Amino acid sequence: MxxxxxxxxxxxxxxxxxxxxxxxxxxxxxxxxxxxxxxxxxxxxxxxxxxxxxxxxxxxxxxxxxxxxxxxxxxxxxxxxxxxxxxxxxxxxxxxxxxxxxxxxxxxxxxxxxxxxxxxxxxxxxxxxxxxxxxxxxxSAIGPAALPQDAVENIVEALVHANNPLIITGYSGRNHACPEQLVKLAEAIPGLCVLDTDCDVPWIPSRNPPREDAKIYYVDVDPLNSSIGFSFFTADGRWKADSYTALTQLTNYLSLTPRLQEILSTETYKRRWEYLQKAYSAKKDALARLATPPSDGALDIHHVGSAIKTAVPEETVFVVEAATCAMDLSDQLQVTMPGSWINSGGAGLGWSGEAALGVKLAHDAAGHNPPSFICQVVGDGCFLFSVPSSVYWIASRYGIPILTVVLNNRGWNAPRRSHELVHPNSLGAAATNRDMHISLDPAPDYGGIAKAVAGSSFGKTGEELFVGRARKADELKSLLEQAVKAVKSGRGALVEVVLNVDEKVNIMGYLTMNTQVAEDNGINCSCGRWPSFGSLNGED
Structure with a gap:
């Protein structure tokens, strides 16, 4: 592993x-x-x-x-x-x-x-x-494939004339040139939104299927999901093509077609753009408010994400395995550099510690100066699913300094959420984590585990792995500052963050409550996270 x-x-x-x-x-x-x-x-x-x-x-x-x-x-x-x-x-x-x-x-x-x-x-x-x-x-490997010209025209026409155009992307960011092309396309078509899933599941039919009249086009190097046994997502067209090549074709065709440029310059699209700018600004303000810790200094994932973003260098690469906290963490980290958010996209938990070492080695081999800063953010359950004894011994033995932030919510909440999606009103919904045998209380000493195997000297620094535990906001700020300093000096660091969560809270109820809080703060939490533009077009 x-x-x-x-x-x-x-x-x-x-x-x-x-x-x-x-x-x-x-x-x-x-x-x-x-x-x-x-x-x-x-x-x-x-x-x-x-x-x-x-x-x-x-x-x-x-x-x-x-x-x-x-x-x-x-x-x-x-x-x-x-x-x-x-x-x-x-x-x-x-x-x-x-x-x-x-x-x-x-x-x-x-x-x-x-x-x-x-x-x-x-x-x-x-x-x-x-x-x-x-x-x-x-x-050498096979070169990238392109879209046929009729597909380029059909997709661009559909995006320009759609009431609510949406691009769902997953693997395209592996090519660090792709985000720039996505930005070009989104800016060229006001109202076009981009949703990043990083996996082969664009939607879940039993929970959030697209509208029956939605026009769907599937462009991918494997549009039939050939490595998945059963995958039956509908589409009006499928093409086997490289994402970067396809995006470049779409933006070029759009920019070179006067008829479409004339449509996009109309008042309707100008209003869309203005609305999006206001919605985006309101969303950032609302997220900033969510990141403010309560008066007692208790920690939740919004403040933790904001604190991490403030503490680490701007060019930090995040290796994330945060399970139920991942979306809120992403909202607060707000990464913009291509390649700076890496997660597994699979279901084999316990991946991130080892992967973070590989990412660090890759960046160091590229000769970056100053050396790239790698931050692993991992849930307590995923931390235990890995082999931390091997991870931190290897990190120390070969001098591979990374910052690990362990999110301690004292249990495996992902199984609880999975249970409640199927049985929201069952006995399990009211049971404690201990009742369901998914409790991690009393919590292990995560820093102690890592420190014990890293030994008395991390790499050739002559100093031990830096470890700390934060329960309050002021503690977290200080510990993160020390941890970042330690990693920059060549030592590894682990900071355990004890989140303020009530394990007896129904997870789906908690999510619903958080959705309401977010919407009260100006964040649209509907599918796609953006409003409908039908009324702006004068249509139903």
Whole structure:
């Protein structure tokens, strides 16, 4: 889990794959959750696993230990094959390089994902009389695909004439040039809103389906979600195309079509733009008010997010695994730099600590000066799902300083929310976390866990990992300032934030209450978070 998630973080930050070596069948089983995340997150990772020797004697590499019989799995690749873009074997030493390059070529072609190769010891010990050379440039990944011209015209026409135009985007931000194109398109079509989901689920049909008369176009490198068993989202058109290439086509066509430019210059669109500017300003003001701590200084996620944003450097890259707090955290961090918000997009919890180390290594390898500042924000449950003993030992051993903020709400609230979505009025809705066996009270000493394994000297600093726990707003401000200073000096840091939450509160009721509070403060919490423009067009 740790090694593959580190490779995952590197690949998300750079787009380039890393290789992880695991031990036969048991090592393959240990990476299962990380392979799920890499698969759903479209992350290129190359895994090499040994196979048990297939001979008992007579060859260099034949079986020499008892486990060579115990670990002889019937079909080792099948353990993770469903999560891979490619699986293969080293069948002879002569084809090792070709197999590796084919695996990397497929893993790095859209939709990207993991590749898994196995090799038995007899093959690895085989002598090669005539080495084989591979020309790397002639085995590159597939280049980006474009939209056909009629699709470009249909999509632009639909966006310009829509009452409520909306773009739902997920993976496009992996290409750091994409946000600029999205901004260009949104500014060119007043009223066009952009919703970032970072996963393959544009909406949930049982909860928030689109209107029956909505016109839907699906543009993606995998518009049929081929890695998902059942995915049946409706669309009026689907095209297999690269997001950046498609967005560039759309903005160019729009800017070069006088008829559409004339429509967009009318009073209707001017009113849309003015309305959006006012709504955006009101939303930022309302979020600032939500971030104000109460008189007793108790901590909630809004103030915590605002405090983190204030404390860390402007160019900070956030690696986030905050589960039920993620949306409120995003509202307060308000990141604007492409590539500065990274989450897994998968369901394998315990990813972020390891991934943050990979992200930090990737940024350091790029030679950034000053070094990039990486901040992991993780829920207490997700922190425990990871392998913190390995994470903080690796961070200390190799001198990889990051800031970790652990959100302690004393329980796994995600399962409670999932339960209440199906059974909102059941006994479980009124039960405590302890009743439901999802309580983390008494809370572990999260800082103590990390500090114990990091040892007496973090890297070569000669100082211990910095740790602290905040229960009040003034404590949080001071601890974050110290933690940031420690990370900049080359030490790692962990700050535990004890959130003021009542575990007996019905989660869905709590969300409804927070929605009302937000709307009272001027934040529109309807689907898409923006108002309808039908009335501005003089239409129903």
């Amino acid at each position: 740790v090694a593959v998630s580190m490779a995952d973080g590197w690949a998300r930050a750079t787009g380039n794959p890393q290789c992880v070596i695991v031990h036969v069948d048991v090592g393959t089983q240990a990476i299962g959750q990380a392979m799920h995340n890499a698969n759903t997150g479209r992350v290129p990772v190359l895994i090499f696993a040994g196979l048990c020797p297939y001979t008992e004697e007579g060859f260099v590499g034949s079986r020499t230990e008892y486990q060579h019989w115990l670990q002889d799995a019937p079909d080792q690749k099948a353990i993770v094959g469903g999560y891979c873009r490619f699986t293969g074997d080293f069948r002879t030493a002569r084809t090792v390089k070709q197999t590796v390059f084919r695996a990397l070529q497929i893993a790095s072609s859209d939709p990207k994902g993991p590749a898994y190769i196995t090799g038995a010891r007899e093959v690895l010990a085989e002598k090669i009389e005539q080495p084989f050379t591979v020309q790397k440039k002639r085995h």
